Amino acid sequence: MKRELITLSLVAFSVLLSCQREEIQNQTPAQLRSAKIVNPTKLVLEDVLAIKLNSDSPEELYSLENVSSLERMFPSVKGKEALEKKHGLDKWYLLHIDGGEAPSVMADKAAGLSSVSIVQYCSPIQLHSDKTTVPYSRAETKASAPWSDFNDPLVNSQWHYHNNGDLSIAPTAKAGADINLKPAWKFCTGDPSVIVAVLDEGVFYDHPDLKQNIWTNEKEIPDNGIDDDGNGYVDDIHGYNFVSGGSISWNKDGDSGHGTHVAGTIAAVNNNGIGVCGIAGGNGKSGGVKIMSCQQFDGNDVAGDYNAARAFKYAADNGASIVQCSWGYPSGTMKSDSEYKRSSPLTVAAIEYFLDTDNCPNLDGGVIIFSAGNNGKPMPGYPAAYYKNIAVAATASDNLPTHYTNYGPGTNISAPGGEYFTGGKYNEEAGVLSTLPYEFAKSGYGFKQGTSMACPHVTGVAALGLSYIIQRGIHMTNNEFMSKLLTSVNDIDSYLVGEKMSNTKMNLAPYRKNMGTGTIDTWRFFMQIDGNPCLVAETGKSQRLDISDYFGGCAANLTYLQVSIDKEDKESLGLEQDPEIAYGKLKINPTKSGCGVVHIKAVAGGERLGTGEEDMGGIELNRSIAIISRYVKPSNGGWL
Amino acid sequence: MSRKFSIIPKFILILAVLFLYSCKKEEIAVDISGEWELVSFSSGAVEESEIPVSVYLAFDKASASFTIFQKLGEGHYGKFIGEYSCSGSRVRGQYSNGTSWACEYNAELEGNRLLMTSIGLSADETCVYARCTIPSDVRKDADDYSTKTSSFHIIYSNIK
Numbered sequence: 160m161k162r163e164l165i166t167l168s169l170v171a172f173s174v175l176l177s178c179q180r181e182e183i184q185n186q187t188p189a190q191l192r193s194a195k196i197v198n199p200t201k202l203v204l205e206d207v208l209a210i211k212l213n214s215d216s217p218e219e220l221y222s223l224e225n226v227s228s229l230e231r232m233f234p235s236v237k238g239k240e241a242l243e244k245k246h247g248l249d250k251w252y253l254l255h256i257d258g259g260e261a262p263s264v265m266a267d268k269a270a271g272l273s274s275v276s277i278v279q280y281c282s283p284i285q286l287h288s289d290k291t292t293v294p295y296s297r298a299e300t301k302a303s304a305p306w307s308d309f310n311d312p313l314v315n316s317q318w319h320y321h322n323n324g325d326l327s328i329a330p331t332a333k334a335g336a337d338i339n340l341k342p343a344w345k346f347c348t349g350d351p352s353v354i355v356a357v358l359d360e361g362v363f364y365d366h367p368d369l370k371q372n373i374w375t376n377e378k379e380i381p382d383n384g385i386d387d388d389g390n391g392y393v394d395d396i397h398g399y400n401f402v403s404g405g406s407i408s409w410n411k412d413g414d415s416g417h418g419t420h421v422a423g424t425i426a427a428v429n430n431n432g433i434g435v436c437g438i439a440g441g442n443g444k445s446g447g448v449k450i451m452s453c454q455q456f457d458g459n460d461v462a463g464d465y466n467a468a469r470a471f472k473y474a475a476d477n478g479a480s481i482v483q484c485s486w487g488y489p490s491g492t493m494k495s496d497s498e499y500k501r502s503s504p505l506t507v508a509a510i511e512y513f514l515d516t517d518n519c520p521n522l523d524g525g526v527i528i529f530s531a532g533n534n535g536k537p538m539p540g541y542p543a544a545y546y547k548n549i550a551v552a553a554t555a556s557d558n559l560p561t562h563y564t565n566y567g568p569g570t571n572i573s574a575p576g577g578e579y580f581t582g583g584k585y586n587e588e589a590g591v592l593s594t595l596p597y598e599f600a601k602s603g604y605g606f607k608q609g610t611s612m613a614c615p616h617v618t619g620v621a622a623l624g625l626s627y628i629i630q631r632g633i634h635m636t637n638n639e640f641m642s643k644l645l646t647s648v649n650d651i652d653s654y655l656v657g658e659k660m661s662n663t664k665m666n667l668a669p670y671r672k673n674m675g676t677g678t679i680d681t682w683r684f685f686m687q688i689d690g691n692p693c694l695v696a697e698t699g700k701s702q703r704l705d706i707s708d709y710f711g712g713c714a715a716n717l718t719y720l721q722v723s724i725d726k727e728d729k730e731s732l733g734l735e736q737d738p739e740i741a742y743g744k745l746k747i748n749p750t751k752s753g754c755g756v757v758h759i760k761a762v763a764g765g766e767r768l769g770t771g772e773e774d775m776g777g778i779e780l781n782r783s784i785a786i787i788s789r790y791v792k793p794s795n796g797g798w799l
Numbered sequence: 800m801s802r803k804f805s806i807i808p809k810f811i812l813i814l815a816v817l818f819l820y821s822c823k824k825e826e827i828a829v830d831i832s833g834e835w836e837l838v839s840f841s842s843g844a845v846e847e848s849e850i851p852v853s854v855y856l857a858f859d860k861a862s863a864s865f866t867i868f869q870k871l872g873e874g875h876y877g878k879f880i881g882e883y884s885c886s887g888s889r890v891r892g893q894y895s896n897g898t899s900w901a902c903e904y905n906a907e908l909e910g911n912r913l914l915m916t917s918i919g920l921s922a923d924e925t926c927v928y929a930r931c932t933i934p935s936d937v938r939k940d941a942d943d944y945s946t947k948t949s950s951f952h953i954i955y956s957n958i959k
Contacts, residue, residue, distance in 0.1 A: 690873020693850050698841075699921050728849070731842075752841035752924065754850045785850040785872040789841055790924040791917050793901040796944065797879040797894055798837075798854050798869045799915075 192270035196278045199502040200492050203280040204463050205262050208254045209505045210269055211277035217252055219274045225260035229253070232505070233469060234391020236476045246512040248472060250276075251505060253465060279505050281463045284486050286360070286456060287530040287540075288609035290415040293579075293587035294600030306341060309430040309443070313604060316592050317435060318556055319575035319616065329556045329589045330582035331659070336558035336678075338574060338616055339649075340438060343623065343681040348429060349439035349447030350626035353519065355425055355618060356398075356474035356482045358467060360418035361407040362452035363596040364397045366603060368434035369419070372426040372441065373397050374449035376477065390476055398452030399473060401466035409596050411458030416599035420607050421485055422450045423594030424615035425622060434604055435592055438619025438681070439626060448622040451479055455486065462486075468509035475516035475525065480625060482513060483618040484529045485611035487543050490536035490565050496771045499541045506542060514547055514637065521628050524637035526644075528618045530576075530610035537567035537669060538775070544569035546769020546776055549641065552674050553613035555581040555661070556589050558654060560670045562661035564610055568765030569775040572645055572675040574620075576613030577606065583660035591616075617679055620644070624684045633688065642780045645763040647684035648677030650712030676763045676780075677713040693785035694745070696732075697792040698752045703744035709782045710761060715743025718767070718777075721760040728755030732788050749788035757784045828885035829906045832860035835913050835928035855933045858883060865892055868937050878941035890915065895945045 186194075209232060210220065220229055232251035235243055243249045256265050266278045295313065306321040307314050318325065321341050324334030354374055364373040376396055378388035386393045400407050409419055429436045430443030441447030453470035456462045467484075474482050493499040500507050513525045529543035531550045543550035546569075553564040553576025560566060561578040577590035590606030597603055621644055628635060635643075655671040658664055686708075694704045707714045719740040729737070733751030740746070745757065762768055764777030793799065837845055837854035845852050853876070855868040867879040883892035891903045904915040916925040 686874070689875060692870070692874045692877075693872030695871065731849075754842050754848055756850070787842065787850060787852065787871060790920045790922050791901045793894075793898060795879070795894055795896060795898040796877070797898070797900070798867050799856075799865075799892060799900045799904070 188271070192267055195270040195275060196266050196280075197502050197504065198280040199282040199464060200488055202283055203262060204283065204461060206256050206258075207281050207463065207465065208256065208262060208266055208269065209279040209281055209465050210252045210254050210275055211247065211279070211504065212250045212252065212274050213276040214274040216274070219272045220252060220254065220269070222272075223254075223265070223268055225257040225265065226254055227257045228255040232465065233472050233509075236390055239476060242512060242515060246508050246515065248508060248512055251508070277504055279503070281465045282488070283461045284455065284464050284467060284488065286415075286417055286486050286611060287533050287614070288415070288417055288485065288607055288611035290417065291607070292416055292420075292595060292599045293590060293606040294595070295592060295602050295604040295606065307344070307436065309436055310432050311429060311434055311436045312432075313435045313592060316588060319577065319591050320436065320438070322556060327586075327588075328581075329586060330584050331557040332581070332589075333556070333558045335649075336554065336556055336575070338438070338620060338678075339680045339682045343685045344442070346685060347623060347627040347630055348442040348445070349426065349623060350629050351441075351446040351449055352629065353439070353448040353481070353622050353625050354451055354477075354479040355448055355622050356451045356453050356470070356479035357418055357422050357425070358453045358455050358470045358474075358482060358484045359421055359486070360414050360416070360456045361400060361409040361454040362398070362422045362450055363409045363416075363419040363594070364407065364452060366419060366423075366594050366596070368427045368431065368594050368603065369422060369450065371428045371431075372437070372447045372450055374451040390473075392473065395473075398454065399470075400454040400457060401470050401473075402454060402457035402460050402462060407452050407454050408457060410598040413459030414456070416595040416605070417456070417485070417607070417611065418452065418454070419596050420591075420593045420605070421483060421611065421615045422452070424591065424612065425483065425619040426450050427594050435594060438616065439623040448626060451477065464503065464506050468506045471506070471509035471513045475513040475518070478518050480519040480522055480525055481618060481621055482525065482527045483615055484527065484542070485609070485614045487529060487532055487540040490532050490534040490538045490540045493541045494538070495773050495775055496544075496546050496769055497773045499545055500771060503541075507545070510542065510545065510547065519625065519629070521632075521634050522625060522637060522640060523635070526621055526637055526641060528614055528621060530614035531570050532565040533563040533609055533611075534565055535563050536565050537673060539565045539567065539569045544769075544775050546771055546778065549617065549645070549778065550675070550764065551610060551614045551617045553577070553610045554651070554674070554678055557581050557659065558651065558678065559659050559667065560655075560665070560674060561608070562663055562665055563608075564613070566670050566673040568673070568767075568777065569769065570673060570675045571764035571778050572617060572648060572679055573651060573677065574613040574616035574679045576610050577608035578661060579608055580662035617644075620679050620681050620684060623681065624688060627685055627688055631688065638779070638781060641778060642782060643687040644684060645676050645778060645780060646709060646711045646782065647680050647687050648675075648711035648713060649680050649683075651677050652713050652716045672716050676717065677711050680711075683711070691784070693787050695792055695796070696747055696749050696786055696788045698749050698788045698790045701746070701748035703741065703746050704786075706740075706743070706745050706759075706784065709759075709784055710743075710780070717743065717780075718762040718765070719759060720762065720768070721758075723758045724755055731755050732786065745784065747786065749786070752788050752790060754788070755786050757786060758782075759784060827887070829888045829890070829908065830860065831885065831890060831906050831908070831913055832858045834931055834933045836931040836933075838927050838929045840926045841924045855931070855937060856928060857933060868933060868941050876937050876941040877944040880945045889918070
């Protein structure tokens, strides 16, 4: 009987194996080639293809005709070989197609080579801004007393840092609809060892209100045509122009000052007697964080996603800990992480490489922050929506969603992005004020609106927070860092009832629970970095403890995945049942006086986690909450 | 006449006894003034606590005021102020925001130690404090929570 069973199993296995082989053999050569070809969007760049090999040698690629040139996609950097190999970056090549050959024909030929595993069409990427700029043109600064001790004359027009509810900004402007920067600046204003890579239009690095906070590659000698530091790029002094391969530019036809504006929000120089402030711009005595310009957009030249991939690796190899990206594909171009990974394996590999790079001794890994997009859809665009990137939605001076912002699952957090029509009345000063090249604003400053402008607020807060971590001598993994960043928020959901007027009447209900964890709060982030006090529970009572200090103002609306406590701590507190989260509060019934730690997992941005698979979901938040149980519990939190 | 004279001394004596009897003996209030550091509470010795706990008390007899510096878990020290009074060994207090202490306490001094045991709760909790000098960096670091009227847990809301 036993022998018969074994024989039956072997026969079944052989049949299964031969069926699979038959399936592969039954595929036509055309089908096999087609399976290797991927395409992020319907638009493709016609002169290049990205090729991934399954071998170490590109020799077979040289056999293709109508190839004008072939190059490694990513220069290899000494000391990074193991990480490059881990993420497959050493296998990618950029094939330049000779004029006349259709990319589809070349793709088919390349896919027919046995050493080729993927052929990816390259697609254009878009800025998340309407590209309009409103120059700052006031002769004098605002009359009211400055909210900051810094002497930058335009700081009072930066309501997005400190909003006092001035109704001249918008008829519905709300006090507190800002990033709560003022109290944080008492403790930290930036650290020059923190490098933020801005993947965008070129940054005007000589802007007088940016210059001091621009990254300089000290190992590279300017303009000698030599890759002095061996990083694969020539004359990359303040970053690199990945479009033209030449020097960084910001003022060609088709440019808009976008990169300079974004950079200014993050790190415009503070307390220098001119212009505006930057979130992590220093204090006039000590410098702010450093901006590395990784140029993706060059005038009217089309920006390709492969340039973004190269920029991620460049940022990783040259010291950046944070990458700021106010661009992407339109909402709905891809609808799940698996679709994005399948169609854009090149950029995904580069993103993973950056996230896996330790460039700051106080932070394991990197952090990538994207704008959610401006299509006004309940779905952020990719790459923002990718489960390892932070996707930022935009709010206005009324603390409500802007009319243009994308939202929905996969959106992780919100920040001010400006909105000219808040309250139904046009005012450009309801936009975000920052630095601009003189070609776009004679004053060197101007307003813009977009999730493009919301994103650098979160980036700036992240950079300032990382500076504070360095100052405090604390160490974190990037998940701990992101968990604290994404829970350092104020409630927005309770305001999302009824309607608001912008350039159109907006029903606010669809945005509820869809603007991520809430609106970023810099001071809360500092408090989280300093460490959270423990919660005090009353012994012998079943109670619900407020966890908003740990999970932000929207704690009640988050999706909680797991609440756990170690066995010893459960015994110490005398818990007969495990604690649980109910209506955003921690339900606990300690029967003994004791101490313990409760571990909580939640989702930032939706009801389920993004897994990189057939969904679009949020980022995993991990927080541990310390509990002391006492019979004595005054209502105001005092000890006696 | 002699009878009158013999009643008066007895009367005075009776009055004197009654007077002495009716005078309440003034209770001697426990003197907890000074600065104290928490060394153990219901969960055990502070130094053995899994979660960092640090509490300093300062009682000023002349002004009948107290100050608490406390750090429970991570973060900064918080400062609470208010008034207290002693009646015998019983101590009661009220924070400056009007909130009373969670309970009254029975205070005992044992050498350089102060034992404060809760009164009237479902179970007794005794905290032991050692006489100390509150470190200057604790005083300097403390966030002033004395004006907060709501729960400890919203102290990190927007500070303008």
